[in-house]
Amino acid sequence: MSQYKAPLRDMRFVLFDLLGAESEFQRLGFADASRELVDAVLDESARFSEEVLAPLNEVGDREGCTFDQATGDVTTPTGFKEAYSQYVDGGWTxxxxxxxxxxxxxxxxVGFAQKEMIDAANLAWGNFPxxxxxxxxxLVHHGEDWQREVFLKPLVEGRWTGTMCLTEPHCGTDLGLLKTRAEPNDDGSYAITGTKIFITAGEHDLTENIVHLVLARLPDSPAGSKGISLFVVPKLRVxxxxxxxxxxxxxxxxxxxKMGIHGSATCVINFDGAQGYLxxxxxxxxxxxxxxxNAARLAVGLQGLGLSDRAYQNALAYARERLQMRSLSGPKFPDKPADPIIVHPDVRRMLLTCKALVEGGRAMSYHAGLQIDVAHNSPDEAQRKQADDLVGFITPIVKACLTEWGVECTYHAVQCYGGHGYIAENGVEQLARDARITTLYEGTSGIQAIDLLGRKILQLQGAGFKVMLGMVQQLCTEHADNPEVAEFIAPLQKHAAQWQQLTMEVVDKASRDPEEIGAAAYDYLMYSGYVALAYWWARSVAVSEAGSSSDGFKAGKRETAKFYFARILPRTLTHAAAIRSGSASLMTLDAEQFDA
Structure with a gap:
């Protein structure tokens, strides 16, 4: 069974050293969010995740949820309900x-850090809240006063849970095709009729009520996505x-x-004239x-991050213990019959890839969380607007890249274990299976790519992109004469300039051929993710070098950054070439010729 230990040192480094969260929280009006309090929250979240949730991860995978056809009830795996009760009692909801x-x-x-721990410890359980x-x-942003009063308090207390009911059997991303109907009732409510699929936590035994947020059509609604309304439909009438x-x-x-997340109930939900409110x-x-x-997409990005970190932790522990052959440069542990596999370059390649993607991804995602705080709480209107633009831009990158890297890191862990990684008892193959869904739900990586390029760059004229480029330029200017980070600043500047150039090229091509957007989108997204991570690695080195740490933490940051810039950042070359290759290589082949 795989183990999990919350990486509290790096979490604190990101929050307090890299992001300056303690002073930022106070500036934004979070008077109670002192360093002492946040440290206590992190410590207790780590305890709950490590001691309560992590031991249930394999249980949930083995047992799965059970469905009673006669009643429509869903029973969660052994221990899940008790863990949820502890979660509610602790005030975590x-x-x-x-x-x-x-x-x-x-x-x-702070919630982002807590969520990473939950997802690393037990992704399937984490899907319920x-x-x-x-x-x-x-409901906060769109509901009526009475809806906020009636529904939000039990949701926040954890007595009820919520769902998103969007997808239908014939209709996934293209919500304009949905058929679920909403007929007005005499009392001002609506009768909701239709079927929704892939509803995470759509039914379970953890709470007394489940609040479904359902997309449906009114009788006189126009066709397409412009005719969709949102309804709150509780399992028990309210x-x-x-x-x-x-x-x-x-x-x-x-x-x-399913392939993975067996302990998470993925439901078909039937509405047969159910009472709902607009x-x-x-x-x-x-x-x-x-x-x-958008809230769910950032949350799923954190799922990819958590799984990557757990996979890395277990692969690292195994690589330090597993004896296999001798180092190519001579025995490193001559007193043992063979060297541990961590001495071998290819094992180090996989471990360093995981470490670089995890720690860089943690910085990028926590910063997104902090920008949400700025967007909602800054006393400066311009700063709120800038933060909101940046969150919008970075959300598809966080969602897609952290989940794609989650698949990569969990598979690296399996590979580090060799044949033992393929065996269920070691637990890493579960992480690989669980990670695969994160690239799919709440919008596939392809959908994130279209959102980034089609909406955030073209429709919104790159507002958030400009903020991100400004961050890169500011870092490069601040450290132009800093010898501690010189080896990272020059390549970061070069890639940022190419990022801007590629963006202009794609925009120009798209003005003449709309297919260029779809053809370039995925590679543009991944290119963006790798350059964004280069920024966070350069900034991490600058901050760690300025700190007082005298142990291996500072050296670990620098050497991992070197690895990232030397071995991972060059992936942008392939993505840039693909972007510039245009749409013809994808669109010329006739559909009938795919099987020729």
Missing amino acids: GLVASTEFGGQGLPQA LLSHGATEA GRDGSMGEPNQVRCGSIEH VGQPNKGMSGMFTMM
């Missing part, structure tokens, strides 16, 4: 929620005064049998959906 609705009101950046945050955000009623016409039809304006449901989706 409301960690970053507003105090107005019973939350603790801590910064999102996951979408409550998206449902909460949708009155406008908060009173609980009889079971709603909401039923789980089945649960999926959230926001009629036919304006897409804005509420994007509020939920």
Whole structure:
């Protein structure tokens, strides 16, 4: 069974040294978010994740959820319900929620660290409270006062959980095709009828009620995505005064049998005239959906990060213990019958790849969390706008890159174990299976790429991109004469300039041929992710070198940064070549000729 130990030292380095979170929290009005308090939150979250959730990871994979066809009930794996009760009792469900609705009101950046630990410890379990945050955000920003009062407090307390009901059997990303109907009732509610699939935590035994946020069409709605409305549909009926009623016409039809995350209930949910309430304006449901989706996309990026880190930890421990052959330059442990495999260059290649992607990804994602705090709380309007632009730009990068790297790192872990990695009892093959879904749900990597290039660059004229380039330029200017980071600044400047040039080239080509957007999107996204990580590695070295640490931490940052710039950043060459190759190499072949 794989083990997990929360990487608290690096988490604290990112939050406090790299991002300056302690002073930033105070500036943003989080008066209670002192260093002492945040440290205590991290320590306790680590304990809960390591001691309660991590031991249940293999249990959930082995048992999975069970479905009762007769009743439509779903039972979670052994220990999941008890762990959720402890989670609620500890106040974790409301960690970053507003105090107005019973939350603790801590910064999102702290919640990001807590969430990474949960996902690393037990991704399947973490999916049950996951979408409550998206449902909460949708109701906060789009719901009526009575809806916030009635639904948010039990969601924040953890007595209820939330879902996002978007996908239908015939309709995935293209929500304009959805068929679920919403018929007005005399009392101002709506009767919701339709079937939704792939609903994470759509049914379970952890809470007394489940609040579904459902996309549906009104009778007179226009066709396509402009005719979609958002509704809140509880499993148990809830009155406008908060009173609980009889079971709603909401039923789980089945649960999926999946490649991974067996302990997470992925449900088919049938609505048969279920009572629901309109959230926001009629036919304006897409804005509420994007509020939920953007929160979920960052959360899924953290899932990729957590799995990468757990995989790395276990591969590293195994590589230090497993004896196999001698070092090519002579025995490193002559008192042993063979050297541990960590002496071999190829094993080090895999381990360093994981370390570089994990630690760089942690900096990038936590910074995104901090920018959410800035966007919501800064006293400066211009700063709020800039942070919001940056979050919008970085969200598809965090979601897609951290999950793609999650697949890469978990597979590296399997490879480090060799044949033992393929054996279930060691636990790393579960991490590889679990990681695969993260590149798919809440929008595939291809969808993130289209969002980044088609929306964030073209439609929004690169507002967030300009903020990111400004960050890179500021770092390069600040350290232009700093010999400690000189070897990183020059290549970072070069790649940033090429990033800007590639962007202009794609925009120009797209003005003449729309296919260029789709053809370049994935490679543009990955190129963006690698350059963004180069920025965070250069900044990490600069901060660690300026610190007082005298142990191996500082050297570890520098040497990992060297590896990243030498071995991983050059992947941008391939992505740049693919971007510039244009759409013809993809679009010329006739569909009928694929099997010729």
